[in-house]
Amino acid sequence: MKAVKWYGKQDIRIEEIEEPILRPGQVKVKVEWCGICGSDLHAYQHGVGVQENKLHPLTGQKAPLILGHEFSGTIIEVENCNRNVKVGDRVAIEPLLFCRNCRYCHQGKYNLCDSYGFLGLHGNGGFADFVVVSEEMIHKLPDNVSLEEGALIEPTAVVLQAVKESSIKLGDLIAIFGVGPIGLLTVIAAKAAGASTIIAIDISEERLELAKGMGADFVINASEENVVKTILSTYGRVDVVYEASGVQESFFNAITVLKKGGEMMVVSLSAEPIQVNMLQFLTKEINLKGSLAYRHIFPHVIALISSGQLDVKKIITKKIPIEAIVEDGFNQLLSDKSQAKILVKMN
Amino acid sequence: MKAVKWYGKQDIRIEEIEEPILRPGQVKVKVEWCGICGSDLHAYQHGVGVQENKLHPLTGQKAPLILGHEFSGTIIEVENCNRNVKVGDRVAIEPLLFCRNCRYCHQGKYNLCDSYGFLGLHGNGGFADFVVVSEEMIHKLPDNVSLEEGALIEPTAVVLQAVKESSIKLGDLIAIFGVGPIGLLTVIAAKAAGASTIIAIDISEERLELAKGMGADFVINASEENVVKTILSTYGRVDVVYEASGVQESFFNAITVLKKGGEMMVVSLSAEPIQVNMLQFLTKEINLKGSLAYRHIFPHVIALISSGQLDVKKIITKKIPIEAIVEDGFNQLLSDKSQAKILVKMN
Numbered sequence: 001m002k003a004v005k006w007y008g009k010q011d012i013r014i015e016e017i018e019e020p021i022l023r024p025g026q027v028k029v030k031v032e033w034c035g036i037c038g039s040d041l042h043a044y045q046h047g048v049g050v051q052e053n054k055l056h057p058l059t060g061q062k063a064p065l066i067l068g069h070e071f072s073g074t075i076i077e078v079e080n081c082n083r084n085v086k087v088g089d090r091v092a093i094e095p096l097l098f099c100r101n102c103r104y105c106h107q108g109k110y111n112l113c114d115s116y117g118f119l120g121l122h123g124n125g126g127f128a129d130f131v132v133v134s135e136e137m138i139h140k141l142p143d144n145v146s147l148e149e150g151a152l153i154e155p156t157a158v159v160l161q162a163v164k165e166s167s168i169k170l171g172d173l174i175a176i177f178g179v180g181p182i183g184l185l186t187v188i189a190a191k192a193a194g195a196s197t198i199i200a201i202d203i204s205e206e207r208l209e210l211a212k213g214m215g216a217d218f219v220i221n222a223s224e225e226n227v228v229k230t231i232l233s234t235y236g237r238v239d240v241v242y243e244a245s246g247v248q249e250s251f252f253n254a255i256t257v258l259k260k261g262g263e264m265m266v267v268s269l270s271a272e273p274i275q276v277n278m279l280q281f282l283t284k285e286i287n288l289k290g291s292l293a294y295r296h297i298f299p300h301v302i303a304l305i306s307s308g309q310l311d312v313k314k315i316i317t318k319k320i321p322i323e324a325i326v327e328d329g330f331n332q333l334l335s336d337k338s339q340a341k342i343l344v345k346m347n
Numbered sequence: 348m349k350a351v352k353w354y355g356k357q358d359i360r361i362e363e364i365e366e367p368i369l370r371p372g373q374v375k376v377k378v379e380w381c382g383i384c385g386s387d388l389h390a391y392q393h394g395v396g397v398q399e400n401k402l403h404p405l406t407g408q409k410a411p412l413i414l415g416h417e418f419s420g421t422i423i424e425v426e427n428c429n430r431n432v433k434v435g436d437r438v439a440i441e442p443l444l445f446c447r448n449c450r451y452c453h454q455g456k457y458n459l460c461d462s463y464g465f466l467g468l469h470g471n472g473g474f475a476d477f478v479v480v481s482e483e484m485i486h487k488l489p490d491n492v493s494l495e496e497g498a499l500i501e502p503t504a505v506v507l508q509a510v511k512e513s514s515i516k517l518g519d520l521i522a523i524f525g526v527g528p529i530g531l532l533t534v535i536a537a538k539a540a541g542a543s544t545i546i547a548i549d550i551s552e553e554r555l556e557l558a559k560g561m562g563a564d565f566v567i568n569a570s571e572e573n574v575v576k577t578i579l580s581t582y583g584r585v586d587v588v589y590e591a592s593g594v595q596e597s598f599f600n601a602i603t604v605l606k607k608g609g610e611m612m613v614v615s616l617s618a619e620p621i622q623v624n625m626l627q628f629l630t631k632e633i634n635l636k637g638s639l640a641y642r643h644i645f646p647h648v649i650a651l652i653s654s655g656q657l658d659v660k661k662i663i664t665k666k667i668p669i670e671a672i673v674e675d676g677f678n679q680l681l682s683d684k685s686q687a688k689i690l691v692k693m694n
Binding site (some may be wrong): 104109111246260267271272273276277278279281287289291 | 456458593607613615630631632633635
């Protein structure tokens with residue numbers, strides 16, 4: 001079968017390899033669509049984030065590994081499974097790996113597992129014709145949810161988790177800093193959660209155009225306007241900020257535009273330490289939170305897509321065949337800010 | 348009457364001035380005890396934090412001002428009050444000023460008032476023989492709460508607010524960074540809130556000794572031991588951290604020793620921006636919160652002192668007459684770390 005393997009920085013290869021072997025409690029999925037995620041890009045561009053050197057405790061694998069953790073497909077084989085999974089089921093895969101034995105797993109907080117990992121980063125993932133996964137990772141798609149949408153459930157789960165864990169309430173004024181794919185999905189999710197007004201902030205005009213298309217009420221280009229002044233003079237104090245830019249300036253601006261007692265929910269991963277103005281933070285009683293991945297939320301995402309409340313397919317800006325993944329996928333995402341989510345067709 | 352006035356940096360004067368005039372809705376209090384707070388010290392040492400230049404919107408006053416916002420006394424005159432306050436009542440004063448008109452006041456969050464201020468910093472305060480205050484600022488003391496304890500209710504309210512707003516649960520493992528007066532009161536309050544184990548961290552051996560006396564189960568001298576290593580190897584992951592040191596290193600250490608999903612409650616005021624390791628912050632889903640002053644909590648503090656659950660008088664390390672306030676009060680607090688709370692006897 002064909003698979004996309006990560007060997008290191010800017011070294012991603014499309015290879016012909018053996019199909020994976022099915023074991024008891026697993027299903028074999030013929031992959032249909034797999035999205036390119038920011039962390040895939042990061043692994044490609046900077047050579048970090050993929051299991052290297054030693055084997056991952058949960059997968060027993062290390063690089064070179066098959067990338068891809070946002071994928072959907074159809075079950076073609078089932079081996080001794082307990083759950084109601086059957087050949088022909090159209091499914092999304094929850095790629096988060098967890099140990100079931102640590103204190104966090106015992107508490108049901110499996111996204112905080114001491115040994116957590118992801119298929120596609122710490123074990124072989126979804127950029128392959130076939131994938132073998134544990135039956136628990138499978139989430140069946142209703143008839144009215146397409147397989148394209150199925151490939152968007154994972155990134156939407158990241159966002160829905162953050163929105164659900166935030167203090168957003170019906171009618172809130174929301175600001176979203178950074179509208180890459182995660183920020184764009186946050187626009188959709190915050191609207192679905194009842195935000196009355198959503199302000200999207202970015203430095204790319206193309207991304208701000210996309211944000212408008214997703215339902216952002218107002219957009220601010222931070223390279224052209226004074227973000228703080230514009231927000232405070234035009235819209236007032238913000239109830240909740242979602243930070244999806246990873247940029248220092250956004251943290252200062254966010255805390256300045258938040259109402260007292262407001263909340264800043266961080267979904268971006270900044271490698272560098274971020275400075276926080278503690279005087280302002282304290283006197284405004286700001287709440288700063290982080291949200292990592294997801295737990296127990298795939299069924300909610302699927303239900304909201306099925307009901308029409310989350311129209312996530314709007315973030316798909318391009319679909320490409322596997323052969324074009326490096327040039328029209330990774331390289332294009334790095335250079336073309338009008339791209340949001342690129343889906344890769346497998347098989 | 349005698350009063351202690353702040354004129355500027357290291358310029359505090361004991362003066363003989365006119366007694367304040369009582370107006371309708373106010374009571375006149377003969378002050379008994381007034382504590383020296385960290386913000387008084389800050390005003391003395393650095394010359395900041397006191398209303399200067401323009402009049403405060405709520406008091407119509409500016410420096411030179413009478414310092415002191417941690418005080419107790421006896422009502423000696425009442426003028427046209429609606430509440431049940433009478434001559435002879437032994438009282439603590441809630442010195443927080445708020446406008447009653449902004450969105451935060453409307454929500455009952457008067458500590459976040461757009462124009463908030465404090466008697467003793469933004470209007471004349473408690474280092475005086477007599478003080479005139481609005482009847483709403485008065486909290487009556489039960490017979491078994493002494494006037495010395497009455498002067499400790501304000502700083503205890505700051506701490507109780509932070510502990511109440513934190514996620515502390517019965518049985519939790521708690522770390523308190525910095526055990527000045529606020530940190531010491533946090534030891535007492537966290538214990539009262541059901542903490543099973545309290546670790547106090549400071550660089551002063553004297554303060555750590557005080558912390559032990561307040562109920563800290565373990566103490567770590569950060570200038571001698573590796574805080575992170577000691578906590579993780581000996582006690583395990585911390586459930587809630589209270590940050591009362593204002594030091595950069597404490598923020599890094601706190602986030603490192605917290606459990607995943609743990610909370611860091613900041614009660615210290617750092618003038619400088621603080622760096623946060625966002626990678627760790629996010630992958631551990633840390634919650635960073637700030638707590639400012641207090642609201643609706645004086646009655647709880649008084650009830651807990653009266654019931655014996657908060658033995659706050661242990662933090663009094665010295666009592667001095669008003670004449671000695673500069674030398675034996677301010678200067679001693681700046682040089683002698685074995686001092687926690689110094690109370691000044693008025694009248």
